Amino acid sequence: MSTLKPAIRILHAVAFGTALAILLPMGASAQNITLPEKLKSAGTIVVGIESTYPPMAYKDPKTNERIGVNIDLVESIARELSVKVKWEEMSFEQLMTSLTTGRIDMIGTAISDLPSRREKLTFVDYLVTGAQPFTTVAKKDTIKSEADLCGKTIGAPRTTNYYPIAQAWSEKNCVAAGKPAATINGTAGATATRLDLKQGRLDAAVLGPEFVAHLMADEPNTYALAGEPLTRTLFGFAFNKGETGLRDAVAAALTAIIKSGAYGKTLQKFGLERQAMNDVKIDAGT
Template identity: 45%
Template sequence: MKTALITIAALLASTVVHAEGVPDRIKSAGKVVVANQPNYPPMEYKDPATNTLMGVDIDLGLALAKQLGTNVEWADIGFEQMISSLQTGRVDLIHSGMSDLPKRRDTLDFVDYMKSGAQFYTSASRKEEFKTPADFCGKTVGMSRRTSFPDETAKWSAANCEAKGLAAIKVVGTEGSADARAQLKQGRLDGAVQGSETLPYLMNLEKDTYAIVGEPITAVYQGMAFSKKDPALRDAYAAALKALMASDEYKAIFAKHGLEGTMLDGIYINGEAVK
């Protein structure tokens, strides 16, 4: 691990990225194939009018590829298949709102690029009923089963509901965050959980529909995921990200989407700052 960090630090010493840092297969193909599922605004989604890919991850992914002197081919892959697609070489990396979790680091390396957290919310019509996250104890709360949110919510419930003699949160795994919102509107759920970075966008899109409850219950990094067998591409992306930070292009991308508060102050690999 120490040798790997020294290698990364040496690469990051310059903010100028050269094509020599990109693996030969990428240079030969003239593109990097990136797993992404565009169903998580404002991180990645399709413009309903033009079907054009949009979002933070899209803008950042294109800027990083340009910095590396290559192009992006977006591969629309279901979240459950992303890791296997990376391991089998179908894609070169994952850039799709994926949390950098310790359990994922057994098979993946992450170049982190923003911070996030699991956030409770409810329907605007019930905001007086739910003032704090603890008000969801004993209630039914939905969230995408494909994410880390069900486990995180259950752990939070154990520590903040059951441990205090309150009823546990009834965690419902849904077919994505859109399904959770639909069930919330239908009254089948009392609340829902999704990434804190997505809710301001949704509340602006559907005004007077949702109400955020409390602060995020977790603090995690989101990262681009690479195969552990591909440290060269990981390091090239880390250097490219540092270059974007130095040029303020990184800041401009997040400001465009109103997410300046989620930016990182430097380069992090697998949750650890790289000096």
């Protein structure tokens, strides 16, 4: 997977800004992590996952095994907490409802930590991300930067924050500037977005920089960046807002993983080193 590295240049634009957050001590270890008693007794954490978003969580086409950055990180966290992971596969739309109704204990899918989501959820932030526009090589001469997106048809998964981000960007940067608005099409997901772009139904698309990097490595000479990311935010593991005990235990375990070097090795394995965080943060996404 090291072939992803050249494509990660896009992450220069999502470098950290200043954010208020709870920073956890780098000296955290399994010996001083307190796991809620009900989970400690069960010996298992139920984790909701949607395995359609490489390189974060997806199925290996050769073995159909679930793999990815989030899979490795959650398994490492579970080892720190001395529990097992029970994966619950579901659609992205089902994740938050399943969490708030108690069907799952945490969301292990790559989900952006947004203020609007913190009305019901709380997050352990673990990776820098953003909203990266891209196009096909065939159209790269006409869509060289994000400014060229005005008047174009852009796709983004309707169940993610990329969809409203693209809409808001068009209003601010196209309509308000007297340019034609971009037409934002809500797609059925990242895979559908890629297919619509390849088949010419879209001029450009907006997805996370990690997925765009994966696509560019997986299908060389097919895609091209369309300027800089439209926004910058953080991915977080999500918990019911009232379950701060589990959240803090996971944050402490992740801190230990960062200290041990396992976190860095996981990101390197999937070519996402430039998206790394130096410290674990709580509810710091913007």
